[in-house]
Amino acid sequence: MEFYFEKVNTSLDKKIVADDMLLTKGIPTTAGSRMLDGYVSLFEAEVLTRLTNAGYGLCGKASVGELAIDLLGETSYKGACVDENGKILNPVAEIIKSGDAMAGICLDANGYVRRAAAQYGLVSVKPTYGTVSRFGMIPVACSGDCVSVMAESASACRDILDAMAGHDDKDGTSLPESKCALLKKSAPVVEIKRVAVITDMLCCDDTVNSAVNSLVAKLEADGIKVDRIENDLIKKSRNAWNILMSAELCNNVSRYDGVKYGYRSNNFTSIDELYTNSRTEAFGDFLKAAILFGSDTLSTENYMRVYDKALRVRRLICEEFGKLFKEYDAVLMPACSAMAYSIDAVRANKDMPYTENLYTAPASITGLPAVAFEGVQLICNYFNETSLLALCEKLEKEGK
Amino acid sequence: MDKDTLRRLELLNQLSLTEEQKSEMYSFFDRRENDLSELSSIDTENTERMVHVLPILTVVREDKIVQNFDRESLQAGAPETDEGYWCVPRVVE
Numbered sequence: 001m002e003f004y005f006e007k008v009n010t011s012l013d014k015k016i017v018a019d020d021m022l023l024t025k026g027i028p029t030t031a032g033s034r035m036l037d038g039y040v041s042l043f044e045a046e047v048l049t050r051l052t053n054a055g056y057g058l059c060g061k062a063s064v065g066e067l068a069i070d071l072l073g074e075t076s077y078k079g080a081c082v083d084e085n086g087k088i089l090n091p092v093a094e095i096i097k098s099g100d101a102m103a104g105i106c107l108d109a110n111g112y113v114r115r116a117a118a119q120y121g122l123v124s125v126k127p128t129y130g131t132v133s134r135f136g137m138i139p140v141a142c143s144g145d146c147v148s149v150m151a152e153s154a155s156a157c158r159d160i161l162d163a164m165a166g167h168d169d170k171d172g173t174s175l176p177e178s179k180c181a182l183l184k185k186s187a188p189v190v191e192i193k194r195v196a197v198i199t200d201m202l203c204c205d206d207t208v209n210s211a212v213n214s215l216v217a218k219l220e221a222d223g224i225k226v227d228r229i230e231n232d233l234i235k236k237s238r239n240a241w242n243i244l245m246s247a248e249l250c251n252n253v254s255r256y257d258g259v260k261y262g263y264r265s266n267n268f269t270s271i272d273e274l275y276t277n278s279r280t281e282a283f284g285d286f287l288k289a290a291i292l293f294g295s296d297t298l299s300t301e302n303y304m305r306v307y308d309k310a311l312r313v314r315r316l317i318c319e320e321f322g323k324l325f326k327e328y329d330a331v332l333m334p335a336c337s338a339m340a341y342s343i344d345a346v347r348a349n350k351d352m353p354y355t356e357n358l359y360t361a362p363a364s365i366t367g368l369p370a371v372a373f374e375g376v377q378l379i380c381n382y383f384n385e386t387s388l389l390a391l392c393e394k395l396e397k398e399g400k
Numbered sequence: 401m402d403k404d405t406l407r408r409l410e411l412l413n414q415l416s417l418t419e420e421q422k423s424e425m426y427s428f429f430d431r432r433e434n435d436l437s438e439l440s441s442i443d444t445e446n447t448e449r450m451v452h453v454l455p456i457l458t459v460v461r462e463d464k465i466v467q468n469f470d471r472e473s474l475q476a477g478a479p480e481t482d483e484g485y486w487c488v489p490r491v492v493e
Contacts, residue, residue, distance in 0.1 A: 040477055128454075129453055130456060143452065239439045240439060260486055261477035270489050271491050280417075288421070291415065296409055296429070310439065312449055312450070315449070318453060354432075365453075367453035
């Protein structure tokens with residue numbers, strides 16, 4: 001069982017691990033897919049350049065599930081990491097827990113970073129969409145993909161966010177510097193005074209419910225007013241996100257054809273066979289299902305009924321959060337249904353990444369920032385993530 | 401999802417499924433249809449589509465070279481090349 005996809009020597013103290021969705025110059029990048037086996041990028045992800053310039057040293061690349069759309073990394077072509085009891089392990093979280101790295105830099109495409117952080121008792125932050133460059137990330141669902149940080153503490157997340165946020169001309173979806181600057185440590189922090197718990201999202205097991213109740217108690221003890229509210233629309237983010245994510249994914253993986261780089265089948269007599277056999281042999285079952293579903297949503301027959309509908313629902317969900325943030329500073333919900341996943345259960349229910357993202361899809365589809373902390377997730381308004389992290393830092397200090 | 405539609409999707413996406421995978425795919429699509437039925441109950445008639453969550457406009461840049469790689473580097477990861485070209489099976493007889 002290997003958590004590292006590649007190890008890198010660094011003499012720097014501030015060691016970080018990148019997941020295998022980030023391009024690294026001279027070091028292989030596969031996105032967990034056989035299709036990119038042997039691929040070495042000619043340039044590195046902008047975030048890694050910024051972190052290197054800020055004194056962080058890359059100590060390695062962690063294995064990731066194929067295109068990072070699974071639960072914790074179990075669909076990697078190198079095989080799932082599981083313990084002796086069949087519990088799925090997440091490579092980035094394991095490397096941080098072992099003390100090898102102080103933080104992980106990962107692509108949150110379908111929520112794996114938040115799920116892993118919650119299950120390992122780590123902190124993660126998925127920043128506001130557009131504040132951290134996506135240049136040099138393997139694209140999955142471009143309208144929701146966010147470079148995220150996972151670390152032992154909220155203060156480490158804040159430090160790293162400070163170093164990597166900023167406008168990047170090389171990323172067409174990068175926000176202006178004036179907006180990105182709101183994520184810097186020097187930016188003013190808003191006090192979190194009211195938090196909403198969406199009861200419709202509490203369909204999880206006792207361990208997760210207990211984590212929710214525990215954090216609620218801490219917030220209330222700190223003088224923060226916590227209301228339990230109902231909201232059926234936000235719960236439907238998953239349904240819309242699965243459509244948008246799959247459609248974008250289907251387009252993004254169309255570039256992998258076995259011609260210019262990566263895997264090529266040995267079994268072909270024509271150009272069509274080269275394409276088809278290379279893709280068929282290299283892609284895993286779950287990715288194939290996601291590609292076909294995404295392609296179907298974009299078909300002439302389904303475009304309006306499915307894809308267009310999901311885009312409209314996205315707006316309604318954004319507006320719904322907008323209404324909530326007029327009254328509340330943050331929304332609290334689980335990040336996962338259970339504090340561990342069994343590989344047997346996941347193999348028996350191959351749809352799990354499409355159902356378990358019930359909790360992570362709301363922040364993915366809206367581009368809102370989300371912080372996983374003490375086993376649960378807090379979502380706040382755009383550009384307020386440093387305020388959330390500041391609250392988490394305060395709670396960390398009080399807990400010591 | 402019917403047999404013909406699945407075959408069309410396979411062709412469009414350059415994939416070839418085994419019979420077992422096809423059988424799983426029918427169930428997978430049925431479950432996605434259930435997901436969609438939950439969205440159908442949401443009234444979106446007067447709601448605009450939202451492609452980008454933030455007001456991001458198409459970026460227009462000056463047409464100048466900012467990064468360049470030599471052909472050898474670009475082809476270093478290719479499965480098969482010959483004299484600076486990528487090799488594929490004969491397309492035109």
